[in-house]
Amino acid sequence: MEKALKEYLREDESILWQSQPVAFPLMENGFKFRILRNWLITIALLGALLVTYCSRNDEWSMGFVGAVVILGAMIIISPLWERRAIMKQKYFITDQRAILMMKDKSLFSMELSAIDDYRLVSDMASQDCLVLGSSLFEDIRKQMRWRTCHPNNDRQSTNNQDRVDGVIFYGISNAQAAIELLSVNSSKIAA
Structure with a gap:
C-alpha cells in the first residue's frame, strides 16, 4: 500500500476494492x-x-x-x-469512503453515506466508468475526462478540501464489484 494512502486511511478503515484505469486510446x-x-x-x-x-x-x-x-x-x-493524468490515478472503496488518488498522490474522498446516486457509463470510454454522486450526472457526457481530473469539491470551504461531492472512477475493468459494494452500502443506509 502506498504511504500517502496508508496515512490517509482512518484507523478503523479498511480497503474493500481498488482499481485504476485500463490503458485507453486518446481517441476512444x-x-x-x-x-x-x-x-x-x-x-x-x-x-x-x-x-x-x-x-x-x-x-x-x-x-x-x-x-x-x-x-x-x-x-x-x-x-x-x-x-x-487519468492513467496515473488510483481508485479505492473502503468500508467508509470512496477514495481517488491523483497522479501527484493527492487524495480526495467521498463518504459512502454521501453517495446519493451512482451510474455506470459504458459507452464513452473503452472500459466502464463509475460516476459517484448525482451532482456530476448533468454534464457527464460533455465533461467526463475533465471531471475525472477535477473532482467536484467545495472550493469555498477552507476545511476538508479533500472531501468531494462527486468523483469518477474512469476506465475500470472491475466496475461490477464496486457496484455490488455500493449497493450493499446503500441498503445498509436505507435500513
Missing part, C-alpha cells in the same frame, strides 16, 4: 469527435487571428505571434495531458 468512443472538433476549431480560429494580424500590421510582434502559437499548442496538447 465518445471523445474522438469532440477532440477532433476542438483541434480543428482551434487551428481555424488561431490561424484566422494570425492571418488577420499579420495582414494588418507591417511590423509583427513576435511576442503576440508566439503567445498565439503557444496558446494553440496548449489547447491541442490538453487531451494528451488529461489522458496522462
Whole structure:
C-alpha cells in the first residue's frame, strides 16, 4: 500500500476494492469527435487571428505571434495531458469512503453515506466508468475526462478540501464489484 494512502486511511478503515484505469486510446468512443472538433476549431480560429494580424500590421510582434502559437499548442496538447493524468490515478472503496488518488498522490474522498446516486457509463470510454454522486450526472457526457481530473469539491470551504461531492472512477475493468459494494452500502443506509 502506498504511504500517502496508508496515512490517509482512518484507523478503523479498511480497503474493500481498488482499481485504476485500463490503458485507453486518446481517441476512444465518445471523445474522438469532440477532440477532433476542438483541434480543428482551434487551428481555424488561431490561424484566422494570425492571418488577420499579420495582414494588418507591417511590423509583427513576435511576442503576440508566439503567445498565439503557444496558446494553440496548449489547447491541442490538453487531451494528451488529461489522458496522462487519468492513467496515473488510483481508485479505492473502503468500508467508509470512496477514495481517488491523483497522479501527484493527492487524495480526495467521498463518504459512502454521501453517495446519493451512482451510474455506470459504458459507452464513452473503452472500459466502464463509475460516476459517484448525482451532482456530476448533468454534464457527464460533455465533461467526463475533465471531471475525472477535477473532482467536484467545495472550493469555498477552507476545511476538508479533500472531501468531494462527486468523483469518477474512469476506465475500470472491475466496475461490477464496486457496484455490488455500493449497493450493499446503500441498503445498509436505507435500513
